[in-house]
Amino acid sequence: MTLATPAGYRALDDASLRDFLAGLPDLRDRLGGRPPDWSIIEVGDGNLNLVFLIDGPEGSLCVKQSLPYVRAAGESWPLPLDRAFFEQSYYRAVAPYSEGLTPRFFYYQPELYAIVMERLSPHIILRRGLIEGRRYPGAAAAVAEFAARSTFATSDFGATLEEKAELMSTFARNTSLIRITAEVVFTDPLANSPRNRWTSPALDGLAAEFRADSALKVTVAEWGRRFLTEAQALIHGDLHTGSVMVTETDTRVMDPEFAFVGPIGFDIGAFIANLVMNAIAQAGHATPGDDRKAEADWVLSQVPVFWDTFSSRFLALWDEKARGDAYPPAMFSNPGDAAVLAGARKAFVDRLFADAIGYAGVKTIRRILGFAHNADFELIADPARRAPLEAKSARLARTFLLEPHSFRTPDDIVAAVKAL
């Protein structure tokens, strides 16, 4: 099957990528030497795109290109190319607030739907490092810092309504990926979708039970409604531990192709859910010499680090850089207003936490009963070891959704995981 693609588009290969970069003097200089001296490998282990790493005598680059279908599903699931446009739009939009926290963006070629960016090295995907039992002391705080800066700056607290309208107008058109999230995250996992899968037969009962739980489904649907309507800020849209690359000392948020103006708690909840899943999965990666209990505790301890950093940075920015049209400073010029205003800001951030709990529940269930699973669990080869850990995660997620008031602080999450 051949998919129709716009004129000018071709999926890059070694030769055409070499030509493409050779034609861009700045990037050619970055690599150094001559095109035949460059080594190129394709590493797109992801679900959607081609990713090339290019090494030259003087430097390196990374090129990410959209394919006209969902790579993980094959050409039978076509997907518009324009996600690369939104990915680079996101990098550009957050660049003023994200220095050093994303790969540096260099160039976008619109006909090829190809992004040229900094090649991160020796970074690896955070999720992978955690699965291997490593620790990244600064990672959770860096991701929180990134989320606080980028969402504050693009919210109605940090941006004028004209600036935010521009973002809404642009990113509202990222419908192919918003649709994937709506379906694959919110709709499918508790419906009868042929795209769903789970560790079977061990979790057949759990899957049936969840699908029969009308209250759970209505709660997930309500979070789905909010996902589609709460245009709070430009969010990353897929902020899990697989969208973060790290070394021991450096952290970068990448892969923002799902970006749109949506609920901030969706990003926060995604990251929390993925830390929690990794912590629960650790037991499945135990070896005779390492039961992974300490690693699990450490990963879990990053949940409060992440939330506390995010919330305190968001509030600090609101204090220092309020210039938007929501809670406009002009309304609060009396000395007596300060305490009440601070209380309202705190209440808003507390609601973001409540939102994060809800979205964390949704995002966990979809990784266990839906289409795209997490390496945290998938790499536990033995289903007899994997299934009980997945079940624990799924049941905790259901508690997030049906008993949200039990989770008022990140320590409540830590305690609940330890009690499992």
Added chain:
Amino acid sequence: MTLATPAGYRALDDASLRDFLAGLPDLRDRLGGRPPDWSIIEVGDGNLNLVFLIDGPEGSLCVKQSLPYVRAAGESWPLPLDRAFFEQSYYRAVAPYSEGLTPRFFYYQPELYAIVMERLSPHIILRRGLIEGRRYPGAAAAVAEFAARSTFATSDFGATLEEKAELMSTFARNTSLIRITAEVVFTDPLANSPRNRWTSPALDGLAAEFRADSALKVTVAEWGRRFLTEAQALIHGDLHTGSVMVTETDTRVMDPEFAFVGPIGFDIGAFIANLVMNAIAQAGHATPGDDRKAEADWVLSQVPVFWDTFSSRFLALWDEKARGDAYPPAMFSNPGDAAVLAGARKAFVDRLFADAIGYAGVKTIRRILGFAHNADFELIADPARRAPLEAKSARLARTFLLEPHSFRTPDDIVAAVKAL
């Protein structure tokens, strides 16, 4: 002062309007006769635009054209012309759902920012009719029907996310009018803005008291935040009794230039607030022969009519025409789901009522302490009669905002007004 306007734009006058219409065969035929036979009057008593009524031997038309400034404030308050673009975009977007409930839309001339539509006759503005003590038995239900149909069809329940994204992308750019609402409705009235005015000195104390009320201001600011972020459906944006034209038997919603994808409760609250203000103002229009008590009661009785019609129609549409991506039918295919789903829908509509109460509070205060006042009160010439009625309205509005849980049904509103 001359304002820069795009090439091709000129404010229409009798002669140029005649030429313009003469060049449009369909519209020329509607009017009949020859251009010199047409009578043209300009009736824009509004705040923002030129409105011409054109009568020919065979028919009539209405032409509404943007001016490059706020008419009510003069050329010192410039305003982009593009509001006419959004007004016609709105008419087109809701046309499939609004037949007979808006003026019929005929034509848009983009360079002139001029809309040609059905001339309503012998319709008058609903607010004006109510001030004169008349009754319009079907008006509240018709506006409710219009609001239910147009918001349902453009919400994530009635539209696909791609359809809604198109609306968001277009209407997010209506920033000049969204800014006017943000400032004039939410920010200014409780801040120290030179645009504010109130019945002085009678209400000086009330104005100062409200401005010193930090809790009230924070509550208004929170509704302002929601106004800017809750992208629920394409809303009219200014759905008060002055945006409705009526006869005894026909009702049309017009003047949707403030339209954008926002919170449904904003429209609902606007209409409720304006009914309530009119009811409270009736005493100020009493004459020796008519104390207006019966009219006040009748106007107030339209609040439950309006809400009950809106909510039951919205729920009925949700039952019959669910095709959006929020609460997707695919998730609720078990027989056991129906009751829980119905409960969730009811809960959503109840939250719209709560939203309406909040926005009604905001919209009332701005009419008493802010820039644009209502004829309901303004036409009470004697400040000694007017001020106490305005004060009653403002205090009720404050209760809407600070004690929202006292208002769970429209009957609670009716009871509160009667208890004033």
